Amino acid sequence: MEEVLKIAIQKSGRLSEKSLDIIRACGIDFTTDGRVLKERATNFPLEFLFVRDDDIPTYVRDGVADIGIVGRNEFDESGFYLDVVKDLKFAKCRLSIAVPNGFEYEGLTSLEGKRIATSYPNILMKILKEKGVSATPLVVSGSVEITPQVGIADCICDIVSTGTTLKMNGLREVEEIYRSSAIMIARPGFRNTVSRKNDILTRLLERIEAVELAKNKKYVLFNLPSSRLDEAARIIGGMKSPTVTPLMDKDWVSVQSVVSEDRFWSVFEDLKAIGAEGILVMNIEKMTE
Numbered sequence: 001m002e003e004v005l006k007i008a009i010q011k012s013g014r015l016s017e018k019s020l021d022i023i024r025a026c027g028i029d030f031t032t033d034g035r036v037l038k039e040r041a042t043n044f045p046l047e048f049l050f051v052r053d054d055d056i057p058t059y060v061r062d063g064v065a066d067i068g069i070v071g072r073n074e075f076d077e078s079g080f081y082l083d084v085v086k087d088l089k090f091a092k093c094r095l096s097i098a099v100p101n102g103f104e105y106e107g108l109t110s111l112e113g114k115r116i117a118t119s120y121p122n123i124l125m126k127i128l129k130e131k132g133v134s135a136t137p138l139v140v141s142g143s144v145e146i147t148p149q150v151g152i153a154d155c156i157c158d159i160v161s162t163g164t165t166l167k168m169n170g171l172r173e174v175e176e177i178y179r180s181s182a183i184m185i186a187r188p189g190f191r192n193t194v195s196r197k198n199d200i201l202t203r204l205l206e207r208i209e210a211v212e213l214a215k216n217k218k219y220v221l222f223n224l225p226s227s228r229l230d231e232a233a234r235i236i237g238g239m240k241s242p243t244v245t246p247l248m249d250k251d252w253v254s255v256q257s258v259v260s261e262d263r264f265w266s267v268f269e270d271l272k273a274i275g276a277e278g279i280l281v282m283n284i285e286k287m288t289e
């Protein structure tokens, strides 16, 4: 039987679509019907396992899945000893302390002896312990922000993205204690094994990296008076050498190069200033260095 790499992905939630998007961008085809637990990619040895995000570290630890995509928060909260293969940098969020209006907050020490409602007691208690603060966690799995109003907690520690939910519940964010994004995890040592599965993961990671690299780059093509070539090379910078093609008109050349997105507008303006014409900009689908 052909070996496949098994990847655990959140069935439905904030991580689901983006996780699948990344894999799709790698040219891996599959169908998802939203109800099935397992799905096999059609043109790559990859099998999906669609599960709740809380269970992903457990599945990876137990070998039910070889790898998984999960929020760093869920992974750290699980406390499992697993390897972080890659930070995928989406689903960014923060864990913050929020207190009711009227609570005098002067730093984590203000939490001494308080009851703190949270879904992440392990992460919270570890951070408080490092600061020498002792508090009582109240573990709730949802609607953390209502607990101070109903009197079961003094404050909360929760995931915040915009802060609107907090405000609606009379709370204010006073301190960010932790940052999270989606990560790829694997069993400890998996990356060091000589195995077909590890080879498949290497191929997958190479593809992900090629997509990532291309995402922030633009392909730029323009015509330039030959005499300005040195200046153009300096403006574009970074690259070994832009590709230069002669044109019918001997005084002009056509130049092609790759420019990173963040520098694009300044490069564009500088090129125009030295006489570049017909500047054409294209998205790059995939790229290797």
Ligand code: ATP
Binding pocket: 010, 011, 012, 013, 014, 015, 051, 052, 053, 054, 070, 071, 072, 073, 074, 091, 092, 093, 159, 160, 161, 162, 180, 181, 182
């Ligand atoms: P499941 O049904 O799979 O248990 P869930 O409700 O626990 O889903 P989601 O709300 O889909 O989980 O969030 C999944 C992850 O997305 C979180 O663990 C966190 O890493 C990340 N995330 C990003 N932004 C936010 C946000 N604003 N609120 C909550 N989680 C966020």
Ligand code: ZN
Binding pocket: 052, 053, 054
């Ligand atoms: Zn969950």
